Amino acid sequence: MSFKQKHIKNAFELPKETVLNQFYERIISIPIEARTNLKNELTTVIGDERTRGVFIRYGWHCGVSDAEKAMSLQWDDEMDLVNAGPKFHRLHGYLDKVEILEMSFDENKKCNFIEVLWINTFEASQYLKAKGLSKEPVCHNLCGYASGYLSKVLQQPILVKEVECRAMGHEQCKCICMPIEKWGEEITSDLSYYQANSMIKELDEITAKLKIERDHLSKASDIHRQLIEELLSNQGLQKVVDILYETTGLTVFIEDEYNQIIVKSGNLPDQLTLHTFRDSNTTFVRYSDKLSLLRTPIINGEQMKGYCSFVYTGESQPNELDYMIIEKAAITSSLILMNESIKINTEQTIKRSFLNDILEGRLAKEEMYKIAYYLDFNPSSTYWMITLERFVKESKIEHEIAFNEELIRHIHLFLKERKINSIVSQKLNKIIILMEYPTFESLHLSQSTFIDQLLKHCSRRFPKYKISVGVSSVIQEISQSATLYKETLAALRATNNRKNVYYFEELGIASVLFQIQDDVLIERFVKQHIGRLLEVDDNEFELIKTLFAYIDNGSSINNTAKELSMSISGLRYRLAKISEILNHDLNDTQYAFTLYLAINILKAKGKIEI
Known part of the structure; x- marks a missing residue:
């Protein structure tokens, strides 16, 4: 009697080598350690989930192959084929023993339920040896094998799920075998591992994602190129936000380090109170049910100089492209701010030197007019001055020079926003502000309202300091700035705890004595x-x-x-x-x-x- 004519019950009574040679034309052996190392490498390269799928499908094909061989022998009923499955398990060395704990079929001889105990599986042993306890079952090869074998011999889709595993600390491994339709939603995530096209589908999805990322990179690169072109053409921050709005359709704004909006483009809500924001990473912040912001810092050196933000309404959220664009915009904004800072500092240094020369009487009138014209000041225009003196509430003032420079920069931004032609300088620890009066008049504000706004602007940044203000009269020529300075000093001497802003013209006859410096x-x-x-x-x-x-x-x-x-x-x-x-x-x-x-x-x- 040939091997194929043998009854399946007797086929496994022959020596193992004989059975293997009869069942398979050729067979190779794979050391368990080599297989384990392969699995570890795959996990590193393609991740846990994909590796699990690879070994489940590998087991499935092995199970289907063995089922076809079993079905080529003689057998009385399907139970012979089912019972042959554990023998194939042992034949391949997958485990030491299989115990069928429970098995049920319906009246049409269709499988309902099989509960099996696997004794000492190689996958659990190897996992425990290499990694210790696992949080989930690890016998993926055996599950795939049993699913493929049973599905083939029972002629119905069977899915095997490991419910207990020795790698998890259980005494032995236990699995449940049921038709797919009986599992319900419990196996939704497992089904993808058994689909032959899942890897191809996954590759297609990855390809699609790569295409999207390529398009994102292309668009981000194009926007970055536009931003760099504007940077090289000495355009300011307003042009940056305009480009972002035109290319993304998102409302965008840039704020300074004090959370005050500098420039904007798009439909920004009128009543937008920005929260204090000190995150050094790009962050998506939800303000309300109707408004969210994607904010990224603008960093110059190690200092935070402001933030660039995209505005989202309703449930809208940023995509990867938004993150890429806003971060590139932040870099460009940082360079623009650095260039503006260098330009402003240079310009202010020249202006401050010019004002100090006037106050000290070091310039002839002709030379003074020439420099004023160069600095875009009309020598024959009207001017007025305010001088600020600060008092710290604490007993000690540190970094005096650095603080004054910071205060001057803060005041300069205030004046620049209002387009007031001015010079801000310091003398004897006092801050001097000379302003061209017509540019101030264009604000249509009273002097008192303007000064009140300036003090509030300073107090938001420097709340620990009390500031007194001396206000001059209005003179007809910039050459008389020294007189304005004396007037502000006289007015400053009249300030007190109840009144921190004094106008020279309020002093009346007392102004004569208040001009005495002692x-x-x-x-x-x-x-x-x-x-x-x-x-x-x-x-x-x-x-x-x-x-x-x-x-x-x-x-x-x-x-x-x-x-x-x-x-x-x-x-x-x-x-x-x-x-x-x-x-x-x-x-x-x-x-x-x-x-x-x-x-x-x-x-x-x-x-x-x-």
Whole structure:
């Protein structure tokens, strides 16, 4: 009797070598270690999931092949073929033993359920030896083999799923064999491993992704080329956001390091309050149900100089191309900001030197006009000046020069945004701002409103500092800037805790004394002339107010009594008392003028209110 005429029950009773030679025309042996190393290399190259699919399909084909060989022998019913499966397992050395724990078929002899125990599988042993415990079953080859074998001999699609695995810490490996339709959604992810075209499909998907990435790179490269062209043509940040908006259709804006929007393009919501953002990576931030931002930092050296952002509405989200474009735009913006910074610093250095030369009287008028024309200042235009003096709330000020430069840069940006032709400099730790008055007038703001906006702008960046401001009058020529500076210093000396902005024109006659740079002399002048009166006067300063009203009304008893709502006899008594305290005749015109000046200084300094 030939081997093929043998009954399948008896085929495996022959020596193993004989069975192998009869079943297979040629067979090769693969060391388990070599197979394990191959699996590890595949995992490194194509990942865990793809490697699992490779070995499941390899097992499937081996199982189908053995099923065809089993079906070529004699057999009484399908149970003979099913029971031959474990014998093939052992024949190949996949495991030591197979125990069928449960098996059921329906009335049409269709398989319902098979539960099998695999004893000492080679895949579990190798995994434990190399990697220790696993979080999921590892006998992929055996699952594929059993699925292929049973599907072939039972003539129905069977899927085998390992539910317990020795590599996971179970005593032995256990699997469930059921028709695919009985598994339901539980095996949705497993089915792809058994599909012959899954690898081809996956390759097609990868090819499609590569094509998309190639298109993305091409578009990003094209946008980057446009950005570089604009950079080389000395275009500013506005051109950058315009290009981004035109090419992507996304609203885009660039903000500075203080989260203030510098330029924008597209339909940006009017009421957009930017959150403080200090992330050094490109980040997608959801602000509300209606608005999200893709923000990337603009870095110059190691300093954060701002952020470039795409705006998304509703549920829209950025794709890979958006990330690529915005990061390239951030690099271009960084270069533009660096160029602008160099240009601004150079320009400001020249302007500051020019202003300092004017204040120190180092320039002849002809030379002054020539430089002013070169710096785009109209020498014959009107000008005004404000001088800022800061007081830190803390006891110690560190990095004084660096701080002043930072404050000057911050003020310069404020003025530049409002297109005010100006020079910002520092002298004696004070910040000086000379402005061409017509460019200020174009804002249609009062001086007080403008200064209030400037102080708020500074306080947002430097909240620890209190800033006092002296404001000059308006002069007709830039050559008179030294006079403006003296006026601002005089106004600064009048500032106090209750009033931090003083206008030179408010000083009145006291402006003469406030131009004395030594505050001690001014205080001595006041004390010398009305010091005695201050010592005896009450907190309401009734005597000083009476004296001021009397002098202010030209020493008229009647007009003064009327203004103060006093009786003439009461007023005469109070004036006599004042004259006695001061030990001087109040009708002395020169002396009265001196008293009037001293009281005006007290008013200007906010020590009394009249």
